Amino acid sequence: MKVLGIESSCDETAASVVEDGRILLSNVVNSQIDIHAQYGGVVPEVAARSHIEVVNPVINQALADAQLTWDDIDAIAVTYAPGLVGSLLVGTLAARTLALLKKKPLFPIHHVEAHVYANFLNNKAPEFPMLALIVSGGHSQLVLFRDHGDYELLGQTQDDAIGEAFDKVAKIIGLPYPGGPAIAAAALDGDPFAYPLPKAKLAGAYDFSFSGLKTAVLRAVQREVGVDITFPSHELAGLLSDVQRDNFAASFQRIAIETLVDKTQRAFTAYNPKSVVIAGGVAANQELRRQLSERLPLQIDYAPMNLCTDNGAMVATLGYYYAQKKQPTNPFDLEVIPSLSMTKTTW
Ligand code: KG4
Ligand code: ZN
Numbered sequence: 001m002k003v004l005g006i007e008s009s010c011d012e013t014a015a016s017v018v019e020d021g022r023i024l025l026s027n028v029v030n031s032q033i034d035i036h037a038q039y040g041g042v043v044p045e046v047a048a049r050s051h052i053e054v055v056n057p058v059i060n061q062a063l064a065d066a067q068l069t070w071d072d073i074d075a076i077a078v079t080y081a082p083g084l085v086g087s088l089l090v091g092t093l094a095a096r097t098l099a100l101l102k103k104k105p106l107f108p109i110h111h112v113e114a115h116v117y118a119n120f121l122n123n124k125a126p127e128f129p130m131l132a133l134i135v136s137g138g139h140s141q142l143v144l145f146r147d148h149g150d151y152e153l154l155g156q157t158q159d160d161a162i163g164e165a166f167d168k169v170a171k172i173i174g175l176p177y178p179g180g181p182a183i184a185a186a187a188l189d190g191d192p193f194a195y196p197l198p199k200a201k202l203a204g205a206y207d208f209s210f211s212g213l214k215t216a217v218l219r220a221v222q223r224e225v226g227v228d229i230t231f232p233s234h235e236l237a238g239l240l241s242d243v244q245r246d247n248f249a250a251s252f253q254r255i256a257i258e259t260l261v262d263k264t265q266r267a268f269t270a271y272n273p274k275s276v277v278i279a280g281g282v283a284a285n286q287e288l289r290r291q292l293s294e295r296l297p298l299q300i301d302y303a304p305m306n307l308c309t310d311n312g313a314m315v316a317t318l319g320y321y322y323a324q325k326k327q328p329t330n331p332f333d334l335e336v337i338p339s340l341s342m343t344k345t346t347w
Helices: 033-037 044-065 085-102 111-121 162-173 179-187 211-225 233-239 242-271 286-295 313-325
Strands: 002-007 012-019 023-031 075-081 106-110 130-135 140-147 150-156 275-279
Touching: 002 044, 002 085, 002 111, 002 313, 012 044, 012 313, 023 044, 033 044, 044 085, 075 085, 075 111, 075 313, 085 106, 106 111, 106 313, 111 130, 111 140, 111 275, 111 313, 130 242, 140 242, 150 242, 162 179, 162 211, 162 233, 162 242, 179 242, 179 286, 211 233, 211 242, 242 286, 275 286
Parallel strands: 002 075, 075 106, 130 275
Antiparallel strands: 002 012, 012 023, 130 140, 140 150
């Protein structure tokens, strides 16, 4: 079964064809990073307009790269939640129209759940029960999957998402957007023990909090450059030396990643899963992969970097499993849900 997956929930317009939920036939991603970098973050209105311009060419390219025509496509899967409303509307409208026009079954996909399914494109599919650490720009959560579509949220961030913390700390220390890759690169040259930073203590055993860590970085930067708290924070960065910047990047990254791994290790001990997967943009982080592999007593099969950030392949892959168990949705009825969390099974 060949599924076309369409993704447009944030600042990537993406389409991909996946066969039987495991063979990647094409994967086209049009990133808007260059457009948004000049503003220091994603501008929703600009994102929606850019999706409109490229959504059709991206879909056509996904078919062409797979050397397929519409006759070969068995179903369409599209991200309908969560995300930026204007961005979600463009992808879903394209998918709804194509489903009607080409007479294909349509499956609405939850973006965060789809991130987990990038791991099903590995050589060997993860086994259930599967513990998933989902770490993206908008989410930080630990989810236990007992089967496809049967999952339980164990814990999540109480404030900032981990990717958001990377992006905000990057801004404080003068690194470009997106902050995750920029901090990871700077951290390679820094001392991860240069600055002592706190780990949040929370009531929920598997919950996270990153806003205190972000503020702790800001205060430490202010102390380091000797400028008072009322000084505009965006001007602080210019006062840091390259060495200080690299040291802050490395110290922040170490503590942020340790926090994730502490909770993942705790959940692993409590639930004894057969596999552990990481998903979302921050799953591309090498320090996260290093610490997890070092501290968990099982081999983790990591998804390739390009499938960790937003893409259509993860959407098509989850779409395949939906197609095995669920009825397709009526294209006329599909609505976007910008803030649907992944608290319980949606199947
Ligand atoms: O999953 P994603 O592409 O979009 C959302 O659904 O949010 O994740 C984007 C996030 C951004 O916050 C970005 O800074 C972060 O993933 N990110 C990283 C790395 N690559 C991307 N964070 C840490 N280390 C990386 N190598
Ligand atoms: Zn994402």
